[in-house]
Amino acid sequence: MLCTILIMGGRGRKIYSLLIICLFFSCQEEIYFDNAYCIQNVNVVDPIEGLMEEMTLVVKENKILQIVKQEDLRLSRKNNIIDGSHKYLIPGLWDSHVHFYFDRELALHMPELFLSSGITSVRDTGGAFWYVDSIRQNALNHPKTHPRVKIAGPLIDGNFNVYNGSVLPELSIRTQTVSESIAETERLVAQGVDFLKAYEMLSPAQFEAIAGIAKRENLRLAGHVPLSMEITRAIALGLNSLEHIKNLELEAVKNSDSMLLERRKMLKNQAYLPGRELRGNIHQLQKQFAVDHLALEAYHSILDSIKKYEAYQVPTLSIYKVPIYKIFREPFWQKSFKLLPNKTMKEWEKRVAASNDNINPDQKKFSDWIQSTTGEMAKVEIPLMAGTDTPLGYLTPGFSLHYELELMVESGLTELQSLRTATLQPAKYFRMEDSLGLVKKDYIADLILLNKNPLEDIGHTKDIHAVIKDGNFLNRNTLDEIQKEISAGVVVSALGR
Numbered sequence: 001m002l003c004t005i006l007i008m009g010g011r012g013r014k015i016y017s018l019l020i021i022c023l024f025f026s027c028q029e030e031i032y033f034d035n036a037y038c039i040q041n042v043n044v045v046d047p048i049e050g051l052m053e054e055m056t057l058v059v060k061e062n063k064i065l066q067i068v069k070q071e072d073l074r075l076s077r078k079n080n081i082i083d084g085s086h087k088y089l090i091p092g093l094w095d096s097h098v099h100f101y102f103d104r105e106l107a108l109h110m111p112e113l114f115l116s117s118g119i120t121s122v123r124d125t126g127g128a129f130w131y132v133d134s135i136r137q138n139a140l141n142h143p144k145t146h147p148r149v150k151i152a153g154p155l156i157d158g159n160f161n162v163y164n165g166s167v168l169p170e171l172s173i174r175t176q177t178v179s180e181s182i183a184e185t186e187r188l189v190a191q192g193v194d195f196l197k198a199y200e201m202l203s204p205a206q207f208e209a210i211a212g213i214a215k216r217e218n219l220r221l222a223g224h225v226p227l228s229m230e231i232t233r234a235i236a237l238g239l240n241s242l243e244h245i246k247n248l249e250l251e252a253v254k255n256s257d258s259m260l261l262e263r264r265k266m267l268k269n270q271a272y273l274p275g276r277e278l279r280g281n282i283h284q285l286q287k288q289f290a291v292d293h294l295a296l297e298a299y300h301s302i303l304d305s306i307k308k309y310e311a312y313q314v315p316t317l318s319i320y321k322v323p324i325y326k327i328f329r330e331p332f333w334q335k336s337f338k339l340l341p342n343k344t345m346k347e348w349e350k351r352v353a354a355s356n357d358n359i360n361p362d363q364k365k366f367s368d369w370i371q372s373t374t375g376e377m378a379k380v381e382i383p384l385m386a387g388t389d390t391p392l393g394y395l396t397p398g399f400s401l402h403y404e405l406e407l408m409v410e411s412g413l414t415e416l417q418s419l420r421t422a423t424l425q426p427a428k429y430f431r432m433e434d435s436l437g438l439v440k441k442d443y444i445a446d447l448i449l450l451n452k453n454p455l456e457d458i459g460h461t462k463d464i465h466a467v468i469k470d471g472n473f474l475n476r477n478t479l480d481e482i483q484k485e486i487s488a489g490v491v492v493s494a495l496g497r
């Protein structure tokens, strides 16, 4: 065939070439996908593959049925086709550290707040079981309109529990002895939690017992390093997601042994202080001192040990930076309050207006240290997950996760690494990486269609054209409608839109 074209030359050759092209396309069969929709000519940003340009994606029911180069698939016009030109498709995002129970009035709107910001999955890191379970159940009943919810139930704490309901909300359960810790943990396992969370005031024996149950049940164990222990010990026992990088610094100093003895003495709590106060006193005495006296060798050997055990880190950069740097006073942050139900918006605005702009230099130093440690962790490939602690600290649900991704980049991660912390990593954490967290054939269609490339600027994850949850395509108009209902305080959670 090629020879024939070559010997023809001139105008004849052009016509002949055209014929061949036409023949090729007419041979390529037109395909119709029943009960499906196709996003055509879209740029896909996959957390592993990176950017894949000009792709066609077919979504059927709740799965990605096909993902191919646009030129390799000839779509019949009968298909439901969505033009993806100049748009960027990423997996739906996770906020891996949220607390529904912290503000139960706001929590009624949190599923929609998350979803309208492209947060298609969340991990609740502490709240009364009956409450967070009801939110999880609602999400399971309405997967197309609710973000997936994974729960730990309450924090399992020690004798002087911090979140005991007196000043701070009752996010934890108090366990006074090892056998109580075991009984409460077994109860949570029997109730069907997705993971467990151990807290700061546990004794080493209590922590070890909880870690043993987590291991036996093949459940992830999240937590703060108990103040009675060192991080390397907690991680060796099975602490495999460390929230807020809490208490890492206490072992990263030369005199960590004597500091540990001092903490254990204080934890005996002769004065019978409430847990919140006791914890505050210990932090005040040791935290800043440790950051000011870091021993680099000890610090890096801790990071090596975290890496060795593949213990996930959830730095929650926003819950440090936003309150400490008083970011909540900045216009761009206050604009995010408009996303909240009116009543919450007014409350938060009032409280922010009453705040001052003084920045505590020690706290600022600590927040900066958390960010630099996050960068160091990324360098040695410790698995990181993006979580915010919303709705604490004026962190607007949904919006704050996008800020967290920006802070990840500010801490030294690339845009793609930052995206992984809210997509692939949490999917791996919950051992769902074969069905979630990538833009891949047969994966669950939890996706976001963006107007701009997030690999050029991670801030572009906020510029949302559409959210796809469990295959359900929520276009910009629908997202705006949801937003209006949230503002008006209409609870739409159970409607199954």
Ligand SMILES: [Zn+2]
Binding pocket: 097, 099, 125, 126, 389
């Ligand atoms: Zn938290």
